Amino acid sequence: MKFLIVGDIIGRPGRRTLRKALDIYKADVVIVNVENSAGGFGITHKVYDELKSMGVDVMTSGNHIWDKKEGIALLERKDLLRPANYPEGAPGKGYGIFEKKGVKFAVINLMGRIFLDPHLENPFKVFDQLYQMLSLETPILIVDFHAEATSEKWAFGIYADGRASIVYGTHTHVPTYDQLILKHGTAYTSDVGMTGCWYSAIGMEPEDAIKRFLTGIPQKYKVEEKEDTVFNAILVEVNTNTGKAISIERIQHYFKRDELTQEG
Amino acid sequence: MKFLIVGDIIGRPGRRTLRKALDIYKADVVIVNVENSAGGFGITHKVYDELKSMGVDVMTSGNHIWDKKEGIALLERKDLLRPANYPEGAPGKGYGIFEKKGVKFAVINLMGRIFLDPHLENPFKVFDQLYQMLSLETPILIVDFHAEATSEKWAFGIYADGRASIVYGTHTHVPTYDQLILKHGTAYTSDVGMTGCWYSAIGMEPEDAIKRFLTGIPQKYKVEEKEDTVFNAILVEVNTNTGKAISIERIQHYFKRDELTQEG
Amino acid sequence: MKFLIVGDIIGRPGRRTLRKALDIYKADVVIVNVENSAGGFGITHKVYDELKSMGVDVMTSGNHIWDKKEGIALLERKDLLRPANYPEGAPGKGYGIFEKKGVKFAVINLMGRIFLDPHLENPFKVFDQLYQMLSLETPILIVDFHAEATSEKWAFGIYADGRASIVYGTHTHVPTYDQLILKHGTAYTSDVGMTGCWYSAIGMEPEDAIKRFLTGIPQKYKVEEKEDTVFNAILVEVNTNTGKAISIERIQHYFKRDELTQEG
Amino acid sequence: MKFLIVGDIIGRPGRRTLRKALDIYKADVVIVNVENSAGGFGITHKVYDELKSMGVDVMTSGNHIWDKKEGIALLERKDLLRPANYPEGAPGKGYGIFEKKGVKFAVINLMGRIFLDPHLENPFKVFDQLYQMLSLETPILIVDFHAEATSEKWAFGIYADGRASIVYGTHTHVPTYDQLILKHGTAYTSDVGMTGCWYSAIGMEPEDAIKRFLTGIPQKYKVEEKEDTVFNAILVEVNTNTGKAISIERIQHYFKRDELTQEG
Numbered sequence A, B, C, D: 001m002k003f004l005i006v007g008d009i010i011g012r013p014g015r016r017t018l019r020k021a022l023d024i025y026k027a028d029v030v031i032v033n034v035e036n037s038a039g040g041f042g043i044t045h046k047v048y049d050e051l052k053s054m055g056v057d058v059m060t061s062g063n064h065i066w067d068k069k070e071g072i073a074l075l076e077r078k079d080l081l082r083p084a085n086y087p088e089g090a091p092g093k094g095y096g097i098f099e100k101k102g103v104k105f106a107v108i109n110l111m112g113r114i115f116l117d118p119h120l121e122n123p124f125k126v127f128d129q130l131y132q133m134l135s136l137e138t139p140i141l142i143v144d145f146h147a148e149a150t151s152e153k154w155a156f157g158i159y160a161d162g163r164a165s166i167v168y169g170t171h172t173h174v175p176t177y178d179q180l181i182l183k184h185g186t187a188y189t190s191d192v193g194m195t196g197c198w199y200s201a202i203g204m205e206p207e208d209a210i211k212r213f214l215t216g217i218p219q220k221y222k223v224e225e226k227e228d229t230v231f232n233a234i235l236v237e238v239n240t241n242t243g244k245a246i247s248i249e250r251i252q253h254y255f256k257r258d259e260l261t262q263e264g
């Protein structure tokens, strides 16, 4: 079974790029991280519907899922996850079991704590608990590990090796070039990278970020909309009997701005 | 002129891998980040000599350069840099003008502050000053931007676009897949990635990192030595008249552990 | 000359408390940190005028001064400072020379970087520069060191000992019990502490902070308004000829909510 | 029943000061935070014995307890605690029930996560669990909340109000001036403050800290030994039937260096 996995989608250019890309790259299941999908901050009903209409099967997220009230309400949908290691009492849920073409698979969303958010529960231990429960249902476990620190990502990948089918990172918005199948069968990459305007401060207008770095004054960040875009994704094939990864392939596709706006 | 640029070299497996790789990948100039080259922490005389004997032209570094006293003393060598934005009073220097095959080029080492070290001077402003000075000497400016946060790296890349020939990141130990030539001629990538054992916690034994994440107790990290290795680098061609980048290419080469130990 | 120095004033309860307290505690000069004075976030014209009408001579601030656009515009006023170590290009200024009862004195606002904001210039070095300049004008230098880390605060106090008349901390909102005159004549305390509702999450409604700590989800913080309040300040006497501190005294005064609302 | 509670003891000057102070200030129970008691980093057998010989009943600690191997081994002693919210698998324990003069009381050691250590479990939730268990045994619960951020400390204090007898902070090494009895009977203060040399970088030689702030280069910190010292503590009386606090009083006592060394 083939999984097309897309990282953080940045606003409208990200969504338009995704629509184009899904015409080109085909898979059995499409999983997308939506924490920046609506104007760069959170998600809305409209964006949720737009993404579903493109064929997105499961949506994961991260720290930005709380940015819009609408997005928080949407966490009731079965196919929209937030990191599972938010403490008890947080709205929404951090995992789900899904079925496609007669095959059941589980998706787990986790979030790192280093340089990111110390309020969360231990993602390593939460994974242990979820693994125990979910592996009774299906051998296919897919983990979006939304995190900043590369040490935390790699340590988690090795920790989950042989238990998860796929461990992939999101959140940094930069694709990494370390897609590999670990010793015990887990497909791994540190970050899928963003989908949106490429010549930008990780998807946002660079002027504001540069101003922050030069003056120290907090800025309002806006989605970069006027540049060409990039689609970053991984395509992973998983053996549906064993849950082991068969292959992991990186996809990077540039789109001219004109290609997108003609129809988006 | 072709520059082969290598990121953080992790201990002995990193050095052995580098020696092998330099037999295969040829360039006019070789630049290596050495902050983890001696046992994972800093550099020693012996390691410095070993790297020179392989043909390394310029060594950059980062936060770990202070880990060994020997390494601090070595900062007097013209070809060993530490980040230029350490405040006045820090030993060593953060840039140098070098010459190879009759061509002069400048190398600047900078360090990010976000999630890394708030004690440093503003890397954007230090770059402005160095650019003013060094661009009088040569149009070729190569910047090792040793940093954690991807927003700081990308914002800096765009900020320096058209002034630097190459801006490349180091420090996260994970290669990124965003090598590109920016609008005004600067070759850019967020992180070159490490050279060392691949199945590891960014070069170190994963057991200790996992223990830290599970128990919270600080651990002593040791270089991973028993696994196969990876060579991560970028190869950039620069027009020596204009200082603009002509091409940037990512290199990733796996080595079997046996290949290395036979002669290393 | 006697200086009454007040830390972070939290919203309306803080302002009302200040008005009451200034009827009781008298001094030649009143200096107040206003970064949280308007609804807990920044300052407005109305609040600025209100504070002036109470007899506040100089206003300092910190990281929250950027929270309201109005407050940023107000930075043009001579008597409203923001930390001096924001990089060049930031609006406003970080120091001023003032005169009261025929005596000139300088106020410097600085901000720490540890756990607070890595974008700023080195506060130790900025102090050196300002000292050189301002000590030509007056021996009385008063420093609001707006910072989080106690190590940075104490290290700065000792660094400035003998050059500053007073070094006092703000930002943590908790008064410290370490008011002392250092070896070379500088009056020091790590934090003046806030003025506002005492039974609170450092001035804000505790329910939201607790919710954050329990669920990890970001909350909108609101000023606590329904509790009794506290006035925290220091009273420092400085020799106007030498600039050395003669005495430093801590003031803490509780007010019943009823006392305040009758007239505020 | 009277509890004399002492914060972080810094090395030899801290221990000598404690010995002197315990001759002057009397209480039924003495609780001391020992994370910096041996040379500023961790604890040793010798120091443990020295502290017991002075009459210390219970020792709490924090992030520095792991600095010395000897100290980790000592965590088997019933009366030496480490923060209870280190994850399962960490050596030692984070609470204990003790008895003195026929009265049982529980001591809980917790650690904050903000600006300190994101690896730990949620201290609010761990407190809930321990409260459930320990309040069956005794109404007297004493909590050392070892933390950096004042918002986390105050939020915790209010959260535990009415359940804990005493919540006091340690770790910043600076005494705070907010000792009070909260609405539901919990005695609270944000930080007890350190015991050791006063004119110092929170107990350590200031030269090294200043060097760090000026040059950015990591330094080895050494205990300040040549200055006069300060004893910082709180004295809290608790109703042994209800577990409610009756009074909380701050103690601060200076000692001349000569007084200490004559006999230490």
Ligand SMILES: [Fe+2]
Pocket (backbone or CB within 6 Å): A008, A035, A036, A062, A064, A171, A172, A173
């Ligand atoms: Fe994101």
Ligand SMILES: [Fe+2]
Pocket (backbone or CB within 6 Å): A035, A062, A063, A064, A146, A170, A171
């Ligand atoms: Fe994120």
Ligand SMILES: [Fe+2]
Pocket (backbone or CB within 6 Å): B008, B035, B036, B062, B064, B171, B172, B173
């Ligand atoms: Fe490194």
Ligand SMILES: [Fe+2]
Pocket (backbone or CB within 6 Å): B035, B062, B063, B064, B146, B170, B171
């Ligand atoms: Fe580094």
Ligand SMILES: [Fe+2]
Pocket (backbone or CB within 6 Å): C008, C035, C036, C062, C064, C171, C172, C173
């Ligand atoms: Fe404040």
Ligand SMILES: [Fe+2]
Pocket (backbone or CB within 6 Å): C035, C062, C063, C064, C146, C170, C171
């Ligand atoms: Fe502040």
Ligand SMILES: [Fe+2]
Pocket (backbone or CB within 6 Å): D008, D035, D036, D062, D064, D171, D172, D173
């Ligand atoms: Fe401590």
Ligand SMILES: [Fe+2]
Pocket (backbone or CB within 6 Å): D035, D062, D063, D064, D146, D170, D171
């Ligand atoms: Fe501590």
